[in-house]
Amino acid sequence: MRVLTAFIKKEFWHVLRDRRSLTILLGLPVMMILIFGFALSNEVKNSSVAILDFAGDDVSAQIIHRLNSSQYFDITHRLRRFDDLESLFRQNQVRLGLVFPANLQDDLIGDGEGAIQIIGNAVDPNTTNTTIQYVSAIVADYQKELWQTQEIPYQIDVSYRMLYNPQLESAYTFVPGVMTLILMLLGTMMTSVSIVREKEMGTMEVLLVSPMRPILVIISKAIPYLVLCFVDVLIILLLAYTVLEMPLRGNLLLLLLMCILFVLTTLTLGLLVSTLVESQQVAMFLSLVGFFMPALIFGGYLFPIENMPEILQVISNAVPTRWFYNILKNIMIKGLGFEYIIKEAIILSGMTFLFLVIALKKFKIRLM
């Protein structure tokens, strides 16, 4: 026990004296949360729109007014000719073009049918799609009002309700995502590098010629990073709660316990890596390419797993981040209890145990 505490103390010294890794450890989560929270967002605001108003009547004026007063659109250009619109698209000056045909109001009142053309720049298909939906919604809104003043007997009103995240705040998806990624990256990379560093510096040679048992080395390497990763979890949650105003719905204790479980998974994975490689560079490379990339791709927060080919879906089962992301979504966003994440918790525990056993088996009690 005394040996263990001394070793853990030593590991803390290493971490705390290495300014660079400390900056990464504590700075990365803050940076990522702030970047995702303020700079990057799925919501499309202030899209520039060009208007080609051949109608020039009441209806077009109403719609344009509504667009302009929403925060999603800036009407930057009012055009006369169709060719001008094309040149604006070429210069990337507008995202959407809105064409109101002549006699819009007459058609609408006379035939009961009017058409508006929306032209989108599909170079960024997702963003453009979103903005088109915004326009449609605004137009539909206007249409509903028209119907109220006119007398139309039947109308089907589609009402929808977005569960758990009614405002579709992007923070709801990326906070769990960023948390998963950061813990995965720091957990595996920092621990693997820390053991391999002992090999590279030659200190492992001295440590081996001592009565110290492998299990003790492994445990004492893991504990400081467990603490630091837990600090990261707290930082992320605090930032999400205060700065991004994201509610924490589920049981906080359960959430923290699950975070610790996942950190343990990543730490044991990092330890496993460190027993297999000989240089810090290889360890870092393996953590980044071997674990971080799959974590990103198969985590479920960038690309929906259901859309992947079956073989990739099978592979995604082996990626710990996928399960942890589910846990986070269930607890943080849906506010569910333990009974809904039992499967994920068991899988993560199993992985942790497996990594630990292999790491212990592979830990060399000799140099070669």
Next chain:
Amino acid sequence: MNNAISIKNIKKTYPKTGILALEDFSLEIADGELFGLIGPDGAGKTTLFRILTTLILPDFGTAKVAGFDIIKQLWDIRKIVGYMPGKFSLYQDLTVEENLRFFATVFNTSVEANYDLIEDIYVQLQPFKNRRAGKLSGGMKQKLALCCALIHQPRVLFLDEPTTGVDPVSRKEFWDMLDQLKRKGISILVSTPYMDEAARCDRIALLQKGQVLDVDTYEGILLKNQKPMLALRSAHMFKLLTDLRRFPATERCYSFGSVHHLVLKAGYPYRENELMDYLQNLGHEDIVCQKIKAEIEDVFIDLMSGVA
């Protein structure tokens, strides 16, 4: 088991490179002995250290350290040996004191319990005890590494080239410390590429290409391997070397500091006049010729030629 180290027919080849590091290597080192392994880089010294400290397994052969088998009784050995690798292997970002305390704890002891053993060395480190190990001078680093290797009162101490890259004054101090440790009953196996340090060991083994050339006391090795030798100098040293090598009675001739050492063929009737005439005829001037005794380097060069 009155031998500190007993090595029998050890063979080691590195699988990746195929390099034969030790070949049928046997050696006995008595309890309480200060034993030196002398040999150039690549002679197999570090490999031998790593096998004896249970860091690597030999392909063949057995060895015992303080009576414990290096393969089967690995954990017994790891408790009672002190090992200082050739490369500085302490935590550079920890201070002198932190390093020492850490290694004491790893061996389940404390600095205080064994302070008497390291006191003489540690007093020199005391002024720097809060300095990070990475910022110490070469000599200080070696002293700290020695302290860390000694902190658990090992019965056998392994020092792999402890004085390489250390200034001459620190080297002398270091050997003085080893003398003191020997007096405290610790068996010491030390390797060095410096021949002059051989004189400070009880016995030495000359190593070359994974084999023992000779094992004896320093004086014994010198005495055994004496051959008639001359040290020569003239105005044109390079021409002198080539000319001497052509001299019929020459077995070997090589530069040695500011002179050339000439080993004469055994049984060849040597007359000084004959050599002088030979050299003067070749136009050499200011010739100085002196009979000398072989030093350890000469012996080593002589023994090495037998292996190659």
